[in-house]
Amino acid sequence: MDKKKQWVVGITVVFAFFVLTACGSQGDEAGAESNGNVEEKEVGVAPGPYGEMTTEVISPLLEEKGYQLTVQEFNDYVQPNNALDGGQIDANLFQHSAYFEQFIADNDLDLVKLQEVPTLGMGIYSEEINDLDDLSQGATVSVANDAVNLARTLQVMEDNDLITIDGEVDETQASIDDIDENPKNLEFKTLDAAQLSRSLNNVDTALIPGNFSWSADLDPDEALALEDLKEEYKNIIAIPASEENSDFAQALDEVLESQDFKDAIEDSKFKDFEKPAFWEE
CATH class of the missing domain: 3.40.190.10 (Periplasmic binding protein-like II)
Structure with missing residues (x-):
């Protein structure tokens, strides 16, 4: 190869090196920008x-x-x-x-x-009745056994004239003992909140928090009552x-x-x- 051709090849190689290096750097910068x-x-x-x-x-x-x-x-x-x-x-x-x-x-x-x-608020659901007025004396009701959900459960039941509550309910210590009056003599079955939807075929009604009714594909439109969600x-x-x-x-x-x-x-x-x-x- 004569000197002129060697010079041309050398220039071409150097140029290609700088082009590839620049493209690689730009690609790295773009990747860093999109990820970083x-x-x-x-x-x-x-x-x-x-x-x-x-x-x-x-x-x-x-x-x-x-x-x-x-x-x-x-x-x-x-x-x-x-x-x-x-x-x-x-x-x-x-x-x-x-x-x-x-x-x-x-x-x-x-x-x-x-x-x-x-x-999504708590709902009262049932496979046995279509109206809360049809809830019989001594009916079984499944409720959450954790204090935070039970406090809301008691409030929803009071709002729907099923019970009355004895004073203020502590959000972290609520219990069935907070019920003051139970005119229908409802029997309460306390369960883990995640199990309440599964209890529907064994009880007359269940009060199910919104997150668990959602997970169980229960339709809020079919609830006997929905929580009037306070702020x-x-x-x-x-x-x-x-x-x-x-x-x-x-x-x-x-x-x-x-x-x-x-x-x-x-x-x-x-x-x-x-x-x-x-x-x-």
Whole structure:
């Protein structure tokens, strides 16, 4: 090969090297931009619709702000707050305000409420009767055995004139003993909340929290009565107090208060959930 051809080949090789190197660098930068700007955050939930709400509605909106939510499911109402306080998760969505305030006070946890979300209330369901007026003397009623759900159960029953409650009910210590009057002499069968829907073929009626009725594919329209959901019984997203002013908390709060979130809920399977009061303001 003469010197002229050698010179041309050399220039071509060098040029190709710089082109490939530049393309590789741009590809690396593009990959870093697409992967590095989305930070994964974990949200603790209980069985029911709120894990689905997190991944199907909240997370897609939050990705626009640089965060992606994954879900860790817990089977009780104690672990999600303890895990949040201990730093194992970044937020949780499973509890209403009344329970949250009582729990963090009783357990000295440094957590704060971020915002409310649309919530499915408790329902009274039956395979035996079509109207609460048909509930007979001595009928069997299955209710949750955990204090937080039992407190709401007693309130729903009182609202529907089935019992009266003796004074204020402690959200964390409610029991059947809080019943003052039981005019129909109802017999109560206390079960784990997750088992209530399965008890319907063995009792006259069951009071089932929204998350568990959702998991059991029970139609709220077929309930004998639905909870008139008080504001303090609407579910919330909680975060560590140390993260209250973090970029993540700000981004999540903006999403939950946005019109995009409201529209996404209205176009989703969660459209019939009771909405936070501030949505109407």
